[in-house]
Amino acid sequence: MQIPTPPVFVVVPTYNEATALRQTLLPLIYEGYSVVVVDDCSIDNTFNTIQDLSIHYLRHPINLGQGAALQTGMQYALQQGADYIVHFDADGQHDYRELPALLAPVRSGAADIALGSRFRRSADAQAVPLLRRAVLKAAIIVNGLTTGLWLTDAHNGFRAMNRQAAEALRITENRMAHATEVLSLIRQNNLRVQEVPVHIIYTDYSKQKGQSALNSFNILIDLILKKLLL
Template identity: 45%
Template sequence: MNTSRQVDTSGVWLVIPLYNEAAVIGDVVTRARSVFPQVVVVDDGSADDGAEVAREAGAVVVRHPVNLGQGAALQTGFEYVRSRPDMEWAVTFDADGQHQTDDVLAMLEKARAEDLQVVFGSRFLDDRTTPSLAKRLVLRAAVGYTNLTTHTRLTDAHNGLRLLRRDVVERIDITQNRMAHASELVEQIGAMDVRYAESPVHILYTDYSRSKGQSLWNSVNILVELILR
């Protein structure tokens, strides 16, 4: 984190879906709150003690009694932050440590400077992120399909790091509980005719994040689910 960087983060809420991430969620919340103090973690029916770890790290925790899927967890998080009168921006942020707060700061600066309502993170706008060639091809196919069906033009439609202004968050209604929610979210934003752009982000692929769903097969499953939804 570049501590010399001065950005007003008031009014920004991070929304973190959580499912069985007790090993890392405490560190993720602690690091995130050092920059963005307002964090809500939506525990999606975890079998471990990740919800309590997140709470001890300072996050607000909302819990699903059973596992419903990441789309449902994001929708619950949006409903929570919509109830907060101080919320001006919501950020979707992963629980496994692959997202960087510096990237969120850059997205926030871009949104304010260009009067944007949505900023999508893209791992394909610079060379910091290095997915395998096979994964890159699958993700590109998903982008092509999403752009064709959602009236948007993105380079990375299935990146989980997004910044949304309050007026957009208030209109989002995710019904796809599983991984197809990412395309549904883009589709809804495209239908709103809002001002959006992309910003380069660095996705950290670690052995841990791959074991939790960042594998090539997970990307293939996203593409299949997207086409069949």
């Protein structure tokens, strides 16, 4: 008799990603993952493009931000009995084929949470646009100083975790600063973390829709000021 695989829920926060969302979701569904789409009050035709898919669809009545969408998705997945939860971007930057490798240290019990890293392999690092690479390198230092967690990458939204980690990560930073908050919560809750090499796909669409280098810099300044004021 085949032993059933523990359920893996892939949480996909989305805001006005109708152009890429369906293509992002289809391979995840085909591979048998339970997909939770959290629509953060999109004003495009997001729902119409995916309403026929076998997914869990949640929608915020007002736009709250990616951090809030991830928290909503994780809470829902836990309520549905998730053993493992993955964070996955809606714009096509993450490769679904890397999910097994990302989940591997969590499923084996070697880590509570696995974080994707663009800088563990030289080819992956070279694919990162130069300005973004420089900002991310600065963010690594700021994150290390503010959270005590020193990693090779920063603000990488490709994550996999077990149920214990998902229950511990209570995200309160609604918008993009949640990425650093996640690291603080990992440290505060003594979660075992492991970085896994991943390749981020930078298309013209994802670069246009994604977080700009300037916005990343603003997040760093905001986090530094918060740390000084505490």
